[in-house]
Amino acid sequence: MPQDLLTRARPGAAAAVAALCASLVAGAPAEAAPAVEPLPTTEIAPGVFVYQAPFQLLAPGNQGAIANVGFVVGREGVAVIDTGNTPEAGARLLAAVKARTDLPVRYVVNTHMHPDHALGDSAFRATGAKFVAHAKFARALTARAQSYVDAAKRQAGDALAPTLDDIVKPDIEVADRLTLDLGGRALEFEAEPTAHTDNDLTVRDVQTDTWFLGDLLFMTHLPSVDGSFEGWVKLMARLRERKAARVVPGHGPVSAGWPAALEPQQRYFDRLRTDVEALLDKGVDLATASRTAGLSEREAWALFDEFNARNAIAVYRELEWR
Numbered sequence: 001m002p003q004d005l006l007t008r009a010r011p012g013a014a015a016a017v018a019a020l021c022a023s024l025v026a027g028a029p030a031e032a033a034p035a036v037e038p039l040p041t042t043e044i045a046p047g048v049f050v051y052q053a054p055f056q057l058l059a060p061g062n063q064g065a066i067a068n069v070g071f072v073v074g075r076e077g078v079a080v081i082d083t084g085n086t087p088e089a090g091a092r093l094l095a096a097v098k099a100r101t102d103l104p105v106r107y108v109v110n111t112h113m114h115p116d117h118a119l120g121d122s123a124f125r126a127t128g129a130k131f132v133a134h135a136k137f138a139r140a141l142t143a144r145a146q147s148y149v150d151a152a153k154r155q156a157g158d159a160l161a162p163t164l165d166d167i168v169k170p171d172i173e174v175a176d177r178l179t180l181d182l183g184g185r186a187l188e189f190e191a192e193p194t195a196h197t198d199n200d201l202t203v204r205d206v207q208t209d210t211w212f213l214g215d216l217l218f219m220t221h222l223p224s225v226d227g228s229f230e231g232w233v234k235l236m237a238r239l240r241e242r243k244a245a246r247v248v249p250g251h252g253p254v255s256a257g258w259p260a261a262l263e264p265q266q267r268y269f270d271r272l273r274t275d276v277e278a279l280l281d282k283g284v285d286l287a288t289a290s291r292t293a294g295l296s297e298r299e300a301w302a303l304f305d306e307f308n309a310r311n312a313i314a315v316y317r318e319l320e321w322r
């Protein structure tokens with residue numbers, strides 16, 4: 001077990017490890033003495049559990065549990081999908097797993113490198129799980145790690161914020177497609193071309209046809225464009241043609257029907273494109289465009305003011321040189 005997990009001054013994570021050790025020694029399930037409050041999860045399909053995050057930025061009150069995260073339970077092990085913005089959020093997710101099953105966590109999957117999805121990873125180091133991510137995940141996260149850690153300190157304070165030691169490199173990198181088995185239960189991974197980020201990975205639980213889309217799908221929470229607007233629009237057209245019994249958005253409800261779930265995001269992107277193209281035609285500058293493009297969508301989304309301007313800038317920059 002990594003010493004840093006035991007010695008770091010982070011009561012929740014250390015307590016979770018202690019509880020895990022205690023449960024291993026005693027052979028008792030961790031729920032007998034929960035060290036941290038398990039994230040509340042919903043079983044959206046047999047053996048598929050999802051925590052629905054609030055539509056919030058990182059703050060002490062939410063402990064970093066601000067992205068939807070979940071896990072799939074097979075006959076022999078568990079795969080966790082995304083881990084939250086802090087080790088505390090990760091520890092709460094691990095507690096949620098332990099509350100549902102005694103099976104070991106075999107895999108921790110990151111759908112992309114954004115901090116709200118990946119900076120709870122270190123809470124799972126002691127489980128011995130293999131970390132799975134897109135082949136471009138490590139490079140992208142390394143490039144942003146310091147700024148993510150600094151931002152988390154500002155938003156959540158030193159006690160909750162992750163440190164650079166909490167950055168976990170993947171053991172298994174997916175460049176194209178991969179299937180992993182949880183014991184009679186296959187998970188299919190697909191590395192996507194640049195869209196929300198340059199390292200978006202989708203995960204399908206074959207048994208229940210449940211498709212974890214990460215932040216390729218936002219519902220209610222305004223999307224944020226960090227990879228390529230045009231790439232994302234193209235990918236959405238391709239993903240829309242696939243079938244799935246249900247999808248899990250990176251932000252939104254625990255599950256939704258497909259492809260209907262995509263409609264609000266499609267409408268917002270169409271609006272952004274139409275607005276930015278009209279502004280470019282008129283020769284309007286970037287700063288003005290950032291304040292006006294997409295505004296008619298404002299009432300339809302949570303966190304609109306936090307993300308729309310930078311989306312408008314991203315779209316403007318992509319479209320101005322076409």
Ligand SMILES: [Zn+2]
Pocket residue numbers: 112114196215250
């Ligand atoms: Zn994201």
